[in-house]
Amino acid sequence: MTTDFKVCGLSTPETVDAAIKAGARYLGFVFFPRSPRHLTPERAAGLIAAVPAGIGKVAVLVDADDALIDAVLAAGIDTLQLHGHETIDRVGGVRARTGRPVWRASGVATRADIAQAIASAGPVDRLLLDAKAPREAVLPGGNGVAFDWQLMLGVSPPMPWGLSGGLDAGNVGAALAALKPAFVDVSSGVEDAPGVKSVSKIMAFANAVRGA
Numbered sequence: 001m002t003t004d005f006k007v008c009g010l011s012t013p014e015t016v017d018a019a020i021k022a023g024a025r026y027l028g029f030v031f032f033p034r035s036p037r038h039l040t041p042e043r044a045a046g047l048i049a050a051v052p053a054g055i056g057k058v059a060v061l062v063d064a065d066d067a068l069i070d071a072v073l074a075a076g077i078d079t080l081q082l083h084g085h086e087t088i089d090r091v092g093g094v095r096a097r098t099g100r101p102v103w104r105a106s107g108v109a110t111r112a113d114i115a116q117a118i119a120s121a122g123p124v125d126r127l128l129l130d131a132k133a134p135r136e137a138v139l140p141g142g143n144g145v146a147f148d149w150q151l152m153l154g155v156s157p158p159m160p161w162g163l164s165g166g167l168d169a170g171n172v173g174a175a176l177a178a179l180k181p182a183f184v185d186v187s188s189g190v191e192d193a194p195g196v197k198s199v200s201k202i203m204a205f206a207n208a209v210r211g212a
């Protein structure tokens with residue numbers, strides 16, 4: 001069975017279409033003004049309108065307020081990925097108020113980070129383990145950096161979890177074989193430059209996931 005994958009940071013009709021054709025289970029849209037992948041809810045609505053039913057439309061949010069959450073849901077988003085410093089109470093509050101699936105993204109650099117990510121995830125539907133952002137990074141995710149996957153050996157989070165950070169067509173097969181996450185998430189690894197997705201790299205990533 002093929003592992004589900006999410007293509008994150010989509011911002012054009014062509015690359016949304018490529019991700020759909022490649023078989024992505026989830027499409028990610030970033031709502032964070034400092035990101036080269038940033039979208040307004042209005043722009044996202046235009047992209048989401050073309051997405052068939054059955055494919056998840058995931059908003060990547062960083063410490064978003066309720067007004068932004070409501071705006072992205074009105075744009076057609078169905079899943080909320082919280083990628084900031086949201087507390088357990090905030091995660092639970094967002095889930096209870098919206099009734100939508102909530103994913104918690106956490107940065108990993110050490111084994112202790114993984115334990116902390118699991119302990120502080122709150123009532124999430126999915127946990128996304130991403131590489132901890134480098135000290136000088138402007139973004140909390142989407143930096144094209146991998147964490148040491150050996151840190152995950154022997155760890156099985158009690159909720160469905162996804163792997164992200166620095167994945168690409170060349171390494172995702174090894175990641176899947178070693179860790180068997182419920183899903184994988186890619187952004188920089190299918191780009192030609194930050195924020196510029198590549199149709200051919202999206203296809204190559206999908207083939208690598210299927211071939212794993």
Ligand SMILES: O=C(O)c1ccccc1NCC(=O)[C@H](O)[C@H](O)COP(=O)(O)O
Pocket residue numbers: 008009028030032035036037038060061062083130139140141142143144145146164165166167185186187188189
């Ligand atoms: O991608 C962004 O610009 C971004 C901005 C702010 C918070 C999170 C962001 N991305 C989160 C993702 O879901 C990425 O897909 C994930 O971190 C993997 O990124 P990459 O290492 O570039 O494949």
